Amino acid sequence: MSDLFSYNILDNDVEHISELQILIVDDESSDLSYYSAILSGLCTISFATDSATAMSMCVSDNPPDLILCDVLMPDQTGFEFCQELKSQPFTKDIPVIFLSSLNALEDKLEGFSTGGIDYIVKPVPQGEIVQRITTHLNIILERKKLEFYSYRDAVTKVANRRIYEYVFTKEWQNCIRYEEMFSLIMLDIDKFKSYNTFYGHVAGDEVLMLVAQQLEQFGRRSNDLFARIGGEEFVLLLPTCQSEGASQIAQRMIEAVNMLSIPHSESPSKFLTISAGVATMLPEANIEQGCLFNFADNALFKAKQKGGNQICVSDHTRIPKSFITNGHVARERRTKQQGSTQRVGQRR
Numbered sequence: 162m163s164d165l166f167s168y169n170i171l172d173n174d175v176e177h178i179s180e181l182q183i184l185i186v187d188d189e190s191s192d193l194s195y196y197s198a199i200l201s202g203l204c205t206i207s208f209a210t211d212s213a214t215a216m217s218m219c220v221s222d223n224p225p226d227l228i229l230c231d232v233l234m235p236d237q238t239g240f241e242f243c244q245e246l247k248s249q250p251f252t253k254d255i256p257v258i259f260l261s262s263l264n265a266l267e268d269k270l271e272g273f274s275t276g277g278i279d280y281i282v283k284p285v286p287q288g289e290i291v292q293r294i295t296t297h298l299n300i301i302l303e304r305k306k307l308e309f310y311s312y313r314d315a316v317t318k319v320a321n322r323r324i325y326e327y328v329f330t331k332e333w334q335n336c337i338r339y340e341e342m343f344s345l346i347m348l349d350i351d352k353f354k355s356y357n358t359f360y361g362h363v364a365g366d367e368v369l370m371l372v373a374q375q376l377e378q379f380g381r382r383s384n385d386l387f388a389r390i391g392g393e394e395f396v397l398l399l400p401t402c403q404s405e406g407a408s409q410i411a412q413r414m415i416e417a418v419n420m421l422s423i424p425h426s427e428s429p430s431k432f433l434t435i436s437a438g439v440a441t442m443l444p445e446a447n448i449e450q451g452c453l454f455n456f457a458d459n460a461l462f463k464a465k466q467k468g469g470n471q472i473c474v475s476d477h478t479r480i481p482k483s484f485i486t487n488g489h490v491a492r493e494r495r496t497k498q499q500g501s502t503q504r505v506g507q508r509r
């Protein structure tokens with residue numbers, strides 16, 4: 162999977178090439194304005210007259226979708242710039258097309274060997290460059306669409322299990338490195354099977370979507386991730402979040418679903434509700450991340466046992482041996498929490 166995204170790739174629902182952005186890198190301002198003018202009818206054009214500026218634009222929150230790069234530039238050649246771009250995890254997937262007056266075969270081959278996807282020789286007739294770039298933009302657009310849908314759950318449109326696993330691993334590693342707490346909230350719709358039986362599967366899917374979209378807004382920070390991981394099961398990953406904060410968020414998530422007031426005749430309250438299991442740990446290199454999930458899952462089970470529509474905070478005091486990959490866990494006590502359950506105020 163590409164490292165290019167911040168998790169808000171899930172917001173990048175691109176439908177047309179006009180929504181894409183080309184960065185033109187050229188030290189000749191006359192060339193810059195000429196090609197900008199020609200291509201500005203296709204999509205957004207940004208430009209840089211040196212490779213350092215171009216690189217800073219590539220690592221920004223709004224990186225280009227395609228780079229048109231000159232080869233002969235004073236500080237760094239286009240080939241060197243492309244090589245640097247391809248060596249960085251956050252920029253390696255940005256396609257580069259060389260646009261140069263160098264016409265020798267060895268120059269073209271060097272362009273491709275450094276990672277360029279095309280090599281266009283200047284000067285190039287207007288009609289030809291527009292057609293060539295349009296073709297590339299269409300390929301990029303299709304790739305972005307596939308990427309977008311491959312990260313999304315088809316029913317609820319929130320992040321799917323595939324991206325959840327990727328983000329969980331990545332953030333677990335980050336929390337180990339920076340010695341930060343990691344919280345995970347596991348959520349489940351109460352009595353969802355009987356909802357499906359009573360109202361039918363079409364209504365069941367609609368409810369899944371409503372609930373998911375209501376809950377997705379709680380993953381607010383850039384490294385948080387809300388995902389559907391199974392039938393009626395959802396997870397909110399909260400890296401660098403303490404237990405108390407996670408519990409408050411879980412409580413608000415339960416209240417947010419209560420606010421939807423979805424009738425459910427098989428539920429004790431006659432409305433659809435959810436339950437949440439909250440777990441927090443200090444990740445360590447010799448503990449498998451599945452341990453945190455397991456604690457949250459057990460807490461969720463307890464919340465369900467107590468009747469649902471409530472949160473339960475994991476009161477784990479020991480890391481089970483099955484999650485320890487390498488010897489003794491010296492700091493396991495640091496993850497100890499007081500067990501508690503909180504019942505959501507009876508609705509209505």
Ligand SMILES: [Mg+2]
Pocket residue numbers: 187188189231232233234
């Ligand atoms: Mg030049």
